[in-house]
Amino acid sequence: MPSDKKRDNIEGNCFSEAHQHTQNSLTHDQKIEEETCLVEKSPQVISPKRKSPKKTKMVSDPNTAISFENAYKQYGRGSRKVPVLCGLNMTIPKGAIYGLLGPSGCGKTTLLSCIVGKQRLKSGSVTVFGGKPGSAESGVPGTRAGYMPQELALYGEFTIAETMQYFGRVYDLTAAKIRERTEFLLNFLDLPKERRLIMNLSGGQQRRASLAAALLHEPELLILDEPTVGVDPLLRQCIWTHLLEISKASHLQTTIVITTHYIEEARQANVVGMMRFGKLLAEGSPAKLLELYHMPNLEDVFLHLCLGDEEQRETENANKLQDIESPKSVASPVKVDNDFHVPEVQVETEGREPRQERGQTNNWCTFLTPHRMRALLAKNFIRMWRNIGFLIFQFIIPTVQVALFCLAIGRDPRDLTLAVVNEDVPSMRCPRFTTGCILGEKDDFLGAYDFNMEHRANLSCRYLSYIDEAIIRPKFFDSLEEAELAAKRGQHWGVMHFKQNYTLALFERLFGLALANPEKLTNETLDLSEIHVSLDMTNQQVGYTIQLRLSEAYEKFAQSLLNSCNFPKELASLPIAFEEPIYGSNEPTFTEFMAPGVILSITYFMAVGLTALSFIIERKEGLLDRSWVAGVTATEVMLAHVVAQFVVMVVQVALVLVFMIYVFNVPAEGPLIWIILLTIFQGICGMSFGLVISAVCDNEQDAIQLALGSFYPNLLLSGIIWPLEGMPEGLRYLSYILPQTYACEAMRGILSRGWGIEWMQVYRGYLVTFAWTIFMLILSAVLLKIRR
Numbered sequence: 103m104p105s106d107k108k109r110d111n112i113e114g115n116c117f118s119e120a121h122q123h124t125q126n127s128l129t130h131d132q133k134i135e136e137e138t139c140l141v142e143k144s145p146q147v148i149s150p151k152r153k154s155p156k157k158t159k160m161v162s163d164p165n166t167a168i169s170f171e172n173a174y175k176q177y178g179r180g181s182r183k184v185p186v187l188c189g190l191n192m193t194i195p196k197g198a199i200y201g202l203l204g205p206s207g208c209g210k211t212t213l214l215s216c217i218v219g220k221q222r223l224k225s226g227s228v229t230v231f232g233g234k235p236g237s238a239e240s241g242v243p244g245t246r247a248g249y250m251p252q253e254l255a256l257y258g259e260f261t262i263a264e265t266m267q268y269f270g271r272v273y274d275l276t277a278a279k280i281r282e283r284t285e286f287l288l289n290f291l292d293l294p295k296e297r298r299l300i301m302n303l304s305g306g307q308q309r310r311a312s313l314a315a316a317l318l319h320e321p322e323l324l325i326l327d328e329p330t331v332g333v334d335p336l337l338r339q340c341i342w343t344h345l346l347e348i349s350k351a352s353h354l355q356t357t358i359v360i361t362t363h364y365i366e367e368a369r370q371a372n373v374v375g376m377m378r379f380g381k382l383l384a385e386g387s388p389a390k391l392l393e394l395y396h397m398p399n400l401e402d403v404f405l406h407l408c409l410g411d412e413e414q415r416e417t418e419n420a421n422k423l424q425d426i427e428s429p430k431s432v433a434s435p436v437k438v439d440n441d442f443h444v445p446e447v448q449v450e451t452e453g454r455e456p457r458q459e460r461g462q463t464n465n466w467c468t469f470l471t472p473h474r475m476r477a478l479l480a481k482n483f484i485r486m487w488r489n490i491g492f493l494i495f496q497f498i499i500p501t502v503q504v505a506l507f508c509l510a511i512g513r514d515p516r517d518l519t520l521a522v523v524n525e526d527v528p529s530m531r532c533p534r535f536t537t538g539c540i541l542g543e544k545d546d547f548l549g550a551y552d553f554n555m556e557h558r559a560n561l562s563c564r565y566l567s568y569i570d571e572a573i574i575r576p577k578f579f580d581s582l583e584e585a586e587l588a589a590k591r592g593q594h595w596g597v598m599h600f601k602q603n604y605t606l607a608l609f610e611r612l613f614g615l616a617l618a619n620p621e622k623l624t625n626e627t628l629d630l631s632e633i634h635v636s637l638d639m640t641n642q643q644v645g646y647t648i649q650l651r652l653s654e655a656y657e658k659f660a661q662s663l664l665n666s667c668n669f670p671k672e673l674a675s676l677p678i679a680f681e682e683p684i685y686g687s688n689e690p691t692f693t694e695f696m697a698p699g700v701i702l703s704i705t706y707f708m709a710v711g712l713t714a715l716s717f718i719i720e721r722k723e724g725l726l727d728r729s730w731v732a733g734v735t736a737t738e739v740m741l742a743h744v745v746a747q748f749v750v751m752v753v754q755v756a757l758v759l760v761f762m763i764y765v766f767n768v769p770a771e772g773p774l775i776w777i778i779l780l781t782i783f784q785g786i787c788g789m790s791f792g793l794v795i796s797a798v799c800d801n802e803q804d805a806i807q808l809a810l811g812s813f814y815p816n817l818l819l820s821g822i823i824w825p826l827e828g829m830p831e832g833l834r835y836l837s838y839i840l841p842q843t844y845a846c847e848a849m850r851g852i853l854s855r856g857w858g859i860e861w862m863q864v865y866r867g868y869l870v871t872f873a874w875t876i877f878m879l880i881l882s883a884v885l886l887k888i889r890r
C-alpha cells in the first residue's frame with residue numbers, strides 16, 4: 103500500500119510536471135505532442151491468467167460504441183500550452199457502463215467533450231458509433247446522445263417541467279412522452295414539484311434535474327460528467343441501479359460513460375478506465391483489475407498504478423538529468439479483459455418507438471428543423487416573459503429617447519443675454535421713441551436733434567425694439583469696459599455697442615443719397631452708423647442664433663423706418679427672394695434634419711442591445727453547449743433569437759414612430775408603409791450586428807465595449823447629425839458603406855420629401871440594409887459554428 107506521503111506526492115504532482123519524451127516512429131503531429139506528453143505505446147492487454155496480448159478493437163467493430171486511437175489534445179499555444187490528452191487509446195463497448203476515473207484536471211471532461219463533438223482532437227481519432235462526432239454515421243451531436251455536463255447548464259428561470267419540455271421538443275418527443283418521462287424521472291430522482299424554478303432548487307436538486315434532462319429521451323449514449331456529486335448515498339445507489347437497468351435492458355442497450363470522483367462507486371461499472379496526465383493507466387472490468395492487483399478496492403488499484411506511473415516519471419527525469427539515454431516510451435496502459443458481453447438488441451413492439459430509428463430520423467445535417475425551432479422559440483419567449491420587468495424597460499427606453507430628442511434638440515436657444523452699451527442716448531438706456539417718420543420738412547430731422555437730451559427720434563432704441571426678447575435679452579451697461587468684462591466672465595453671450603451719434607450717422611447712411619447730400623457719407627459716418635457686436639462664438643448654435651436674430655431684427659427695423667417715411671420697404675431687404683421651397687419649409691428645423699437618422703439609430707442600437715448578449719449568457723452558463731450536443735444547430739439558435747427579439751423590436755419601432763410622428767409632429771410627407779418597413783429592416787440589421795457581437799465576444803464586458811464602441815462612429819459617419827457633404831471626400835466613401843448612411847438618406851427622402859420606393863435614393867437605402875443584414879447573419883452563424 104502506498105504511504106500517505108507518497109500518496110500526497112502523487113496527488114500533488116498531478117499535472118505539475120512537463121512531460122518530455124521522444125519516439126522515433128511517431129508521425130510529425132505526434133512528435134509535436136511529445137514536447138508536452140509522455141507517449142503511450144499501443145495498449146497491452148493483460149488478463150489475470152497472462153493471456154497473450156490482443157490487438158485493440160477496430161473502429162468499425164459493430165460492438166464498439168466509442169473508440170479513441172492515439173488521441174492528442176491540448177489547450178492554448180506556445181508557453182500557454184496545456185497538454186490534456188496524450189496519445190490516449192480507449193475502447194468503450196456498446197451497452198457498457200464505462201467508469202472514467204482520474205484525479206481532477208487529468209482530462210476527463212475534455213475527453214467527454216471530444217466524444218460529444220464539443221472539442222476536436224489535435225491528432226489521433228475518436229469514433230462514436232462508427233463515425234466521427236458530427237458526422238452522419240455517428241448521429242452525435244443529436245438525439246442519440248444524452249449529455250450531462252459538469253456545470254448545471256440549465257435555464258435558471260425555467261421550471262423543472264419547462265426544462266423537460268425544452269429538451270423533449272429538441273429531441274422531438276411527443277407531448278405525452280415528455281409528460282410520461284418527466285413524471286417518471288421526477289419520481290425516480292426524488293425531485294420536487296415540477297413547477298419549481300430551477301434557480302430555486304438546492305445544488306443537489308439542480309444536479310438531479312440536469313441528470314433528468316440527459317435521461318429524458320432514453321438515448322443510446324449517455325455521457326455523464328460527475329452525475330452523483332451532491333447526491334446522498336441512497337439516491338446515488340438508485341441512480342447506479344437505474345443506469346445498470348438501462349444499460350442491460352435489451353431494447354435500450356444504452357452505452358454510458360460516467361466520470362466520478364467516488365472511485366468505489368465505479369465498481370458497478372462494466373469497464374473502468376483509470377486516467378492520469380491525459381492517458382490511460384489501466385482499462386478493464388473492475389473485478390478483473392482487483393484480481394490482477396490483489397487489491398481490496400479500486401482506490402488502492404488506482405493509487406498503485408499512480409505510484410508505478412510516478413516511478414516511471416522519476417526514472418525518466420533522473421535519466422535526463424544524468425544524460426542517460428531515456429527509454430523511448432513510457433509503460434503502456436494495463437488492459438485487462440473484461441467480462442462484458444455486448445447485449446443483443448431486441449426491438450420492443452409494445453408501442454415503443456425503436457430508438458435506433460428515432461436517432462436516424464434526427465437528421466443531424468438538417469440545419470433547420472421545426473421541432474428544434476419550436477423548442478428554441480418557446481425557450482426564448484419563456485425567458486423573455488420571466489424577465490418581464492426588463493422587457494417593459496426595453497419598451498420604455500426608445501420612447502424616452504424619442505421624447506428627449508424632440509424636446510431637447512432643434513429648438514431655438516432662448517434667454518440669451520447680450521450686454522448693450524448705448525452711447526447714442528445720453529442716459530444709456532432707452533426712453534420713449536417714435537415709430538413714425540423721422541424726416542423733417544427741411545430734409546432734416548423732425549425738429550432739432552439735441553445730443554444732450556433724450557430724443558424721441560433715436561434709432562438705436564427703435565432698432566432694439568425689433569429684437570425678439572424671448573431669444574435675446576439686452577442688458578444695459580454704462581460703459582463698454584464693464585460690458586466686455588461681463589461678457590468675458592461668461593455672464594453674457596456678447597456685447598452690442600451703439601456709438602455716440604449712431605442715430606445721426608444712420609440717418610445719413612440711410613437717407614443721405616435720397617436727400618441728395620452724399621458728401622455726408624464719410625467713413626466716420628459709416629462706422630458710427632454700424633452696431634458693433636462682439637459675440638462669444640464658442641457655441642456655434644448660440645452664436646449663429648444671435649447673428650441671425652440681430653440681422654433679422656435689423657431688416658425689419660430698416661423696412662419699417664423706410665416704410666414710415668413712404669419709401670419702399672424693399673430697399674432695406676436683401677435682393678434675394680426665397681420662394682416657396684421645392685421640399686420642406688422656409689424655416690427648417692434641426693429636428694427635421696436629424697429625425698430620420700434618430701429614428702433609425704434608436705431602432706438600430708436598441709436592436710443591437712437586444713441580441714448582443716444572447717449567445718454570451720447562454721454560452722457562459724453552458725446552455726449553448728448542451729443544446730449543441732442535443733443537435734441544435736447554429737442557424738436554429740440564431741434564427742430563434744432573431745424571431746423572438748423581432749417581436750420586441752416591432753413594439754419598439756411602433757413606439758418610436760408613434761411618438762415621433764404623432765406626438766411630436768415630426769413631418770412625415772411620404773407613405774407610412776415605407777417608413778415603417780425601413781425602420782423594421784434597420785432593426786433587423788441591428789439585431790444581426792448584435793448577433794455578430796454575441797458570437798465573437800466571450801463575455802458581457804467585451805460585448806458592451808464593442809456595441810458602445812460602434813455607436814459613435816456609426817452616428818458620426820452616417821450623416822445623422824451632420825451632412826455628409828461636410829466630410830472630407832475619403833471619409834465620405836467610408837460612410838457610404840456603413841449600414842445606416844444610405845438608409846438615413848432614404849428615410850429623409852420619405853419623411854421630408856414625400857418620396858416612395860420608386861425613388862433610387864429610397865430603394866438604395868433598402869438594398870444596403872438587406873445586404874448588411876444578410877452578411878451579418880451569415881457571419882454570426884459561421885462565427886457561432888466555428889467558436890462552438
Ligand SMILES: Nc1ncnc2c1ncn2[C@@H]1O[C@H](COP(=O)(O)OP(=O)(O)OP(=O)(O)O)[C@@H](O)[C@H]1O
Nearest residue numbers: 117177178184186205206207208209210211212213
Ligand atoms: N478551455 C480551456 N483552456 C485551457 N485549459 C483548459 C481548458 N479546459 C480545461 N483546461 C485544462 O485542461 C486540463 C484538463 O481539464 P478537464 O476539465 O478535462 O479535467 P477533469 O479531469 O475533467 O477535471 P475535473 O475532475 O476537476 O473536472 C486542466 O488542467 C484544465 O485546467
